[in-house]
Amino acid sequence: MKEQIYTIPVTDAFREDCECPVCFLEKNLEDQYIEYFLGPSLMEPDHRIETNDKGFCRRHFELLYNRQENRLGLGLIVDTHLQHQNSNLKKLFGRKFSAEIGKKTDTAHKEPTSSFVKNISLKLKSKKTNDDNFIENIIERLRNLEKQCVICSKMDYTMGRYLDVIFYLWSKEKEFRDLFNSKKGFCLIHFRQLLEGTVKYLNNNDRTIFVENLLKMQINNMERIQHEVNWFTEKFDYRNKDAPWGNSKDALPRSIQKISGYCNLK
Ligand SMILES: [Zn+2]
Ligand SMILES: [Zn+2]
Incomplete structure (x- = not known):
């Protein structure tokens, strides 16, 4: 089978006792990518080109930073990403304006910010139609950048392969x-x-067989977890103080995961 390398993680995940084996796969994969981007990827020029261009989404920047490992490595990624993005922004401003930014940077202490802003507004006022395009272009670039994340795109690809394998098996x-x-x-x-x-x-x-089994399983377990979280709330009643918790002690994070997928609840 072509997708052999994906079968072991899939079967391992399905052997775990958890609320969602696919979340288990996703979390492991995410952990691996976080480690990879804080370590080996730094030595891969292709990946630096990719991180310079796409960067990371908010969730993955948070995970990379909060890992508190190799902050120098993360700093290097952020440094060259910013250099690349700044250079793209400057290109959008055009040659003339880039030259002005260069001058302003050299004399940053003498030039007040207000004159920098005034120059932008003068430029915007002087060419209405071109400026509309100019602003739309910047907005479009920023929107694209917000949608891009190197880790999200790699995860989407591998999670797709895992789904192939789940259905194949x-x-x-x-x-x-x-x-x-x-x-x-x-x-x-x-x-x-x-x-x-x-x-x-x-x-x-x-x-038909797959959906019937899946729906039965899903409905039974959605009801199970609702009862578990319900008992969690009942335990706050002083009359239930000494009653056993059953499975409900961690029912709240498990039920949130059941609704929203894997998340970093503490
Ligand atoms: Zn899931
Ligand atoms: Zn991401």
């Missing part, structure tokens, strides 16, 4: 199908992705 291996059907369901995001996957991967007959 479910179709071909009875042992995996039994394992799949023994789970506690999935978070709602991965539940939706699995339902979407049935269109791409399964024939009509298999699709």
Whole structure:
């Protein structure tokens, strides 16, 4: 099978006792990428080109920073990313304006910020139509940058391969199908992705079987977790003070994960 390298993480994740095996896969993958971008990727020129160009989303910048490892490495990534983005912005301003920015940087202490801003507004006022395009162009560039994240795009690709493997194993291996059907369901995001996957991967007959099993599993476990979180709230009643917690002690973070997918709850 072509996707062999993805089968071990998938079967390992499905052997875990958790609220969503696909979240388990996603978290492991994310951890690996965080480690990779704080370590080996720094030596890979191709990855530096990519991080310079795309950068990271807010979630992944937070995870990279909060890891508190190799802050020099992260600093180097951020430094060259900013150099690249600043250079792109300057190019958008045009040659003439770039020259002015250069001059302003040299005499930054003498030039008040207000004159810098005045120059921009003068430029904007003098060429209305071109300036509309100019502003739209900057907005478009910034929007694209916000949507891009090197880690998100790598994760999207690998999570796609994991879904391929889940459906492949479910179709071909009875042992995996039994394992799949023994789970506690999935978070709602991965539940939706699995339902979407049935269109791409399964024939009509298999699709009916898959969806029926999945829905039963999901509904039973959504009800289970709702009861668990309900008992969590009941435990705040003094009359239940001495009653056993059952599975409810950590029901709140587990139920949030069930609704929203893997998140960094403390
Ligand atoms: Zn999930
Ligand atoms: Zn991201």
